[in-house]
Amino acid sequence: MSERNYRLVAILMFVFLGLWALISLFPYYFQFITGFKGIEEVNRITPTFWPDEFMWSNLDLIFSDETNVAALLDTLLIASANTALAVFLGSLAGYALARFPRQAGGENMAFWILSNRMFPPVAILLPMFRAFDTVFGSTDNHISLIILYLVFNMPLATWLMMVFFRDAPRELEEAAYLDGYSPLRAFFKITLPQVVPGMMSVALLCWIFAWNEYLFANMLVGSNVAVNTIQTPGFVQGAQKLWNLAALFSLIAVIPPVVLFLVLRRYMVRGLSLGVVKG
Amino acid sequence: MARVVLDNINKIYRSRRGNVHAVKDFSLSVEDGEFVSLLGPSGCGKSSTLRMIVGLESVTSGEIRFNDAVVNDLEPQHRNVAMAFETYALYPNFTIEENLGFPLEVRGVSKQDRKKEVRRIAGLLQIEDVLDQKPGALSGGQQQRVSLGRALIREPAAFILDEVMSHLDAHLKFQMMIELRRIHQSLGRTMVFVTHDQMEALALSDRVAVMHEGRLQQFGSRDDLYHAPNNVFVAGFIGEPPTNFFAVQPEEADGRLTLVSDDGATRFQPSDHRAATIRNRGGNSFVVGIRPQNLTRVADGLENSIAATVLLNEYSGERSILTLTSGDARLQAVTASGDDVGRGQEVDLFYDPDDVLVFDAETEDLLV
């Protein structure tokens, strides 16, 4: 290819990517400015693309209502506990499937676990609902959601961790046994460190799923416990929808996953490409 | 300190794709403090045998004993053996120093003593300058030495070394062999050394066990393997260049037994002792093996010879290797390097009847 064509491709690429970024970032922009508009300005027929006045006091309105803060904390608790459980259990199960495939049920078992993600999630809702209701007295609590989300996150975590453990050479553990380590110690000291990047990306995927989940949260919780996705549509004053506060609250709810993603991006790319290429 | 005994070991790997019988009826007894090599081509079951000795692989049938105690069901941690892996198996998240010190750390050796030991072993293996690097940054040869060092740093009942020199260049390999031999002499521990390189096996060990297709072919000293190979495989595998083989039939004339190649072109005179064995045994087809080193151009008192035509004269330092034809057969002979015979030249190759090895064509076993 000639030098000029090369430049042309580069320019086209930037134009295209720029446009794409513009389109995908625009909702965030609009959310941002809406979040800091007054309610009168939000309700105008002709939308404004820059607030007449930035209403920083909207932030106060959000944070002074403790149900908002509680919703964020509830979501944080549920997502984190769920992630911790999913990664922990998924690692153990994934290790078993990777190292002792025959004893752990073989390919069929591994595939069955993954297939849990393939049937319509609603199918398990009713039995789960009844189970939580019977065991915990109601479904409106943290533990119900933490367990329910495992239905989706455990198969993912198990499958991905299995792939990562398969890629971690078995001989390193064997060498550690010969050097005098017990299997458990070798697992934690030798094998686990090798799958940390993969584990991080699994944790991130699980956490983001739980943080963003709406459908099941809406059915299970709502009064004692609320999560951010339920809280967001709840900003009303009489018959009036407070779009500015809803926008600002969901903007706040977007920050944690974005920060997490940025912090763990390095692991994410490494971990996932490992799974994709070799799995 | 341990005498390691393998008693009629079998290893069958079972998988969905079928069973692999990797080790067959294998018996071997390694004396306490002995240096034994397991020698055989790739895939013959050497690593499988080692892995059973150290306990990483279950034994399908048979018994493994350390000093008369059966260890079949003993976990690897409790067998007190050190192994260097063919694949190095270095811990990627640890530095070389930590890798080398690992077996000592597990045993609770103090940090200071550990450091001292690590320096010592790194010095022996010439890897002092990479101690604070991670394994990923090292060349294959360096990683291999670290792996060897990690096995040698402690004093177990037995050392098990799997192809630990395969990735070293010739010069380094030679130095390592001397070191290993020295370490063995100073520690006096049992060593089982696996290799597919006969040069390493013959140079290092007290006794060599030759393996082929999962079976032990012969267990003996260098001389046994060289001068009295059990069968055609050992005769062909040991020695460089490889032994020449001829399919032959016995022929009686004037009370003398001659072995004539199937094409009738080459005739060998076996020793009287072997001729008697052949007569006793009867049968019509045998295999003659004769080493290239035992075919000489200089008669020097030898009466027997075969005629051959030179194809190629390869000069290699202090000797030349001749490739020749005799009838339909191709053979090699070693001659002095000054000998400038060329292509097409007819030569007589003299031999001592004692050096004519005769094997049963059916079983391929040596006739004694």
Ligand SMILES: Nc1ncnc2c1ncn2[C@@H]1O[C@H](COP(=O)(O)OP(=O)(O)O)[C@@H](O)[C@H]1O
């Ligand atoms: N874990 C295993 N599962 C199935 N077959 C195996 C396994 N390990 C080795 N084998 C087979 O057993 C045979 C011997 O292998 P190995 O002991 O590694 O030979 P070597 O070390 O002499 O090269 C080979 O055919 C190999 O494919």
Ligand SMILES: [Mg+2]
């Ligand atoms: Mg091997």
